[in-house]
Amino acid sequence: MDIIETPARSPVDWPGLDGVPERRFRLLAVGDVRIEVRALLPDLRFTELTSDRLAYAPARALVAGTAVNLARRAAGYFRDVGVLARIGDDDFTHVIRRELRRLGLRDLLRVEPGMPNGVTMMLRDGSEAGGRGVRLLVAEEDSANRLLSERDVRDAAAEIRGADVLSVDGYALLSPVSRAALLRAAEIARLSGTLVAFDLVPHDIDARLPAPEVIPMLRLADVVISEAPTIARLLGRPATMVGSAEVRELIPALDEAVPAPARPLWLLRFGPGSLEYVLAHRRGGPLLEYPTGYGEGVERIGFGDRLAAGELFWWSATRRAPG
Numbered sequence: 001m002d003i004i005e006t007p008a009r010s011p012v013d014w015p016g017l018d019g020v021p022e023r024r025f026r027l028l029a030v031g032d033v034r035i036e037v038r039a040l041l042p043d044l045r046f047t048e049l050t051s052d053r054l055a056y057a058p059a060r061a062l063v064a065g066t067a068v069n070l071a072r073r074a075a076g077y078f079r080d081v082g083v084l085a086r087i088g089d090d091d092f093t094h095v096i097r098r099e100l101r102r103l104g105l106r107d108l109l110r111v112e113p114g115m116p117n118g119v120t121m122m123l124r125d126g127s128e129a130g131g132r133g134v135r136l137l138v139a140e141e142d143s144a145n146r147l148l149s150e151r152d153v154r155d156a157a158a159e160i161r162g163a164d165v166l167s168v169d170g171y172a173l174l175s176p177v178s179r180a181a182l183l184r185a186a187e188i189a190r191l192s193g194t195l196v197a198f199d200l201v202p203h204d205i206d207a208r209l210p211a212p213e214v215i216p217m218l219r220l221a222d223v224v225i226s227e228a229p230t231i232a233r234l235l236g237r238p239a240t241m242v243g244s245a246e247v248r249e250l251i252p253a254l255d256e257a258v259p260a261p262a263r264p265l266w267l268l269r270f271g272p273g274s275l276e277y278v279l280a281h282r283r284g285g286p287l288l289e290y291p292t293g294y295g296e297g298v299e300r301i302g303f304g305d306r307l308a309a310g311e312l313f314w315w316s317a318t319r320r321a322p323g
Helices: 066-074 093-103 150-155 157-162 170-174 176-192 215-220 228-234 244-248 251-257 303-316
Strands: 026-030 034-041 059-064 080-084 119-125 135-139 165-169 195-199 223-227 265-270 277-282 288-291
Touching: 026 066, 026 157, 059 066, 059 093, 066 080, 066 093, 066 165, 066 303, 150 157, 150 176, 157 176, 165 170, 165 176, 165 303, 170 176, 176 195, 176 215, 195 215, 195 303, 223 228, 223 303, 228 265, 244 265, 244 277, 265 303
Parallel strands: 026 080, 026 165, 034 119, 165 195, 195 223, 223 265
Antiparallel strands: 034 059, 119 135, 265 277, 277 288
16 A cells, blocks of 8 residues: 555645544554643642642643553544553543443553553643643653553554554653654564554654664654654754744755655644644655644643644545555
8 A cells, every 4th residue: 555645635624633424444542641730830830849839720630651642642633543552550440441432442451460551740830921831741660551562563463454543752762662662563564554653752852762762663654643843852963943934945855865766655643732823744755834823722631642633644545455
């Protein structure tokens, strides 16, 4: 299978960010699954804290993580969405599985005996100017998903081959065990004609891994989603880019990092919040630039997954058999 050249319409125009009436294609999300606690502190700024403080504020707990977050949005586009991850073995395990069933997602989870599920805390403070404030994300480092193995991937090989899209992300690269699993999953997908979509997160991955440990995944991907400053820093280029012209100057470095015959589609997010615009580039093809609809008054949490789900459906719809 191959991908035709960049469509003239952006995914924000079609299929849009709110799903489609007729769902098509199959997507398998491989990534992190956790319990996450989120709280908004509208009347408090982190810089004001000089002692212990009790704050009453909106807070909730939910099943989250990179795989679930994308799969939740993808279910509005794809007729079949599965989640492959390694999770813990505690009282939250049945909660996680119940939530996947509620969302209509296929459960391909592997349980790590005796290990608790990972927990993440997301706190956002208020803003002096009435904006979105600062986000503090605290994640348990040694989560079960860092133990996702090549054996887990081999056991799910039929699911990977049967999918139209395999969605993976950079958090799995942070552990040698899950990194090997991620690369094996991408290799299986490439051999079977399954589209490999790679989300280059965390956004400071350049500070956590040297480029040679990330680039092999870039070279296996059919689609790479990244904030422009993230990929720029990873490739040793200036990362102070907000405008279109600055992002376009990054294109030669992308083509050098992933040489021919590979032709991944780069979906580069940029703008004041690194999410307002996307530049779509594929070697030898036309550039497509489009606004995402993100801006003042739009909730940031979940917006990137909404955008990515629509983009992956958009690209799935352009696939064709060679010749």
